[in-house]
Amino acid sequence: MKKLLLRTLMACSVLGISPVSAQAPAGHPVAIAIHGGAGTINKDNMSAEKEREYRSKLEQAVKAGHAVLAAGGSSLDAVVEAVQVMEQSELFNAGKGAVYTFDGEHELDASIMWGKNRQAGAVAGVKTIKSPIALARAVMVHSDHVMLSGRGAEAYAATLELDTVSNDYFDSKARLEQLHKAKATMKLDKTAQLDPLALDYKFGTVGAVALDKEGNLAAATSTGGMTAKRWGRIGDSPVIGAGTFADNQSCAVSATGHGEYFIRFNVAADICARVAYQNVSAQQAADEVIHNVLKPAGGTGGVIVMDAQGNISQPFNTQGMYRASIDTSGELKVGIYGHSQ
Numbered sequence: 614m615k616k617l618l619l620r621t622l623m624a625c626s627v628l629g630i631s632p633v634s635a636q637a638p639a640g641h642p643v644a645i646a647i648h649g650g651a652g653t654i655n656k657d658n659m660s661a662e663k664e665r666e667y668r669s670k671l672e673q674a675v676k677a678g679h680a681v682l683a684a685g686g687s688s689l690d691a692v693v694e695a696v697q698v699m700e701q702s703e704l705f706n707a708g709k710g711a712v713y714t715f716d717g718e719h720e721l722d723a724s725i726m727w728g729k730n731r732q733a734g735a736v737a738g739v740k741t742i743k744s745p746i747a748l749a750r751a752v753m754v755h756s757d758h759v760m761l762s763g764r765g766a767e768a769y770a771a772t773l774e775l776d777t778v779s780n781d782y783f784d785s786k787a788r789l790e791q792l793h794k795a796k797a798t799m800k801l802d803k804t805a806q807l808d809p810l811a812l813d814y815k816f817g818t819v820g821a822v823a824l825d826k827e828g829n830l831a832a833a834t835s836t837g838g839m840t841a842k843r844w845g846r847i848g849d850s851p852v853i854g855a856g857t858f859a860d861n862q863s864c865a866v867s868a869t870g871h872g873e874y875f876i877r878f879n880v881a882a883d884i885c886a887r888v889a890y891q892n893v894s895a896q897q898a899a900d901e902v903i904h905n906v907l908k909p910a911g912g913t914g915g916v917i918v919m920d921a922q923g924n925i926s927q928p929f930n931t932q933g934m935y936r937a938s939i940d941t942s943g944e945l946k947v948g949i950y951g952h953s954q
Contacts, residue, residue: 641828642941643682644923647675647695649705650817651869651915654933656950667704667935668947674698675937675945678821688831688865689727689750692821696723696746696833699819703785705935706817708744711783711837713792719783721837722851723749724760728830728859735760735851741767743776746835749851751775760851783837795841817935818850820857820867822919824941830865830919832857832881839872848872854882861921863888864895869934870907870914878906884918895919896926903928928952 649671656664678695682688700708711719723745724735734753737760742748748770752761761769770777818836825831834857836850849856849872856872858881859865866881875881880902887898899918907914908930915929923941927934927948937947 640826644941645678645823646917646925646938647821648917649935651929651931651934671937679939688823688825691823692831692833695821705819706837707819707835712840715841715843721745723835724851724857725749725833726859728861733853736766737762737847737851739766740780741777743778791840818869822865824923830859832859832865832867834867849875858882865919868916874912899926899928
């Protein structure tokens with residue numbers, strides 16, 4: 614890990630990123646928003662204890678990211694910090710709480726993008742990386758590539774001495790029950806497709822967007838994908854422009870939902886393109902894409918969006934979306950249901 618730390622510090626110097634310990638520079642007010650997935654999230658089906666757990670973990674994650682920003686750290690540091698808190702919780706479909714594939718394993722995806730110069734990194738289908746978002750950032754900072762997959766991504770992680778685990782590290786009782794439920798709804802023919810809308814997936818992908826004191830935006834997304842996925846299925850989370858996008862000239866976006874639709878409609882990049890080329894607000898652009906483009910096509914999910922001034926929008930077309938934010942005034946908000954709860 615010492616070797617990786619030295620490499621990261623050198624890369625930060627080259628990229629002009631302030632380490633977290635640096636004195637906070639004067640400049641832009643900071644802000645951060647996170648999500649923990651969107652889907653059929655109904656208050657009637659949520660116990661008070663479980664709701665408290667979700668709200669507590671969302672608050673912990675967004676505060677962790679904001680603390681980085683408040684200390685003068687970069688938006689990249691902040692989104693990674695927030696996402697890693699959620700990767701380490703079984704509440705979300707990322708890292709420790711990743712869903713099962715059809716074959717009873719876990720295959721994880723993640724991506725990150727920096728708005729200053731559109732640098733990006735992504736990993737797909739990794740099985741032994743403890744923090745997929747950490748590897749995605751390493752791909753961005755240390756490699757000549759944007760996306761690495763499977764065994765190749767894991768081999769690259771070994772050269773950086775990133776933390777690895779056995780695949781059963783990601784096991785959880787709740788996710789196993791979801792797999793059993795999913796298989797019960799599928800046809801006996803193993804080539805049959807599974808309709809993700811037929812089950813309560815909750816689309817537990819996690820993500821974060823942030824604006825730092827240097828005025829740089831960043832976005833990060835991490836997921837375990839879709840329950841009972843197979844054949845190496847990859848969703849939108851590691852696809853730059855679909856599940857993750859950031860550009861200082863427009864906005865930063867992290868998405869969650871039915872990934873196939875987010876890929877087909879290039880959701881994250883489309884939102885930022887509308888801001889850049891139509892001269893509309895990020896909130897208007899996000900609302901139009903989520904409600905007027907994605908939903909009519911059958912796509913379900915939501916996004917968190919941050920514009921260059923730190924304005925936050927969090928539209929979704931499902932019953933709920935786990936989300937939290939701390940805006941430029943320092944106000945903390947945590948929500949689960951509807952658009953105000």
